[in-house]
Amino acid sequence: MILEIADFRVVADRADEFPAAVEQGLQHVAATPGFHNARLTRSIETPTRFVLLIEWEDVEAHVVNFRESENFGKWRAVVGPFFDGAPHVEHAEITVSR
Numbered sequence: 001m002i003l004e005i006a007d008f009r010v011v012a013d014r015a016d017e018f019p020a021a022v023e024q025g026l027q028h029v030a031a032t033p034g035f036h037n038a039r040l041t042r043s044i045e046t047p048t049r050f051v052l053l054i055e056w057e058d059v060e061a062h063v064v065n066f067r068e069s070e071n072f073g074k075w076r077a078v079v080g081p082f083f084d085g086a087p088h089v090e091h092a093e094i095t096v097s098r
Helices: 018-030 057-068 068-081
Strands: 002-009 035-042 049-056 088-093
Touching: 002 018, 002 057, 018 035, 018 049, 018 068
Parallel strands: none
Antiparallel strands: 002 049, 002 088, 035 049
């Protein structure tokens, strides 16, 4: 299991709408083989910053199964208009979970 960490900056006047767009877009992410779960966080100090955490079976599930599929285009069509710059995305191994 790996964790995708996607750090988004969104346009300030659309920040309150972003969670609903992510929820709508996650239907396309969740339809991808290897997807396990997702959760979105919003910074208290910087309310235009959101971090999306997605658990995938492995890196390939994210970069091949999702990023190379129609689902990725559908996801970006829903959430992309909110971005204020390119998101920063990286992968991490889950080493401790409770």
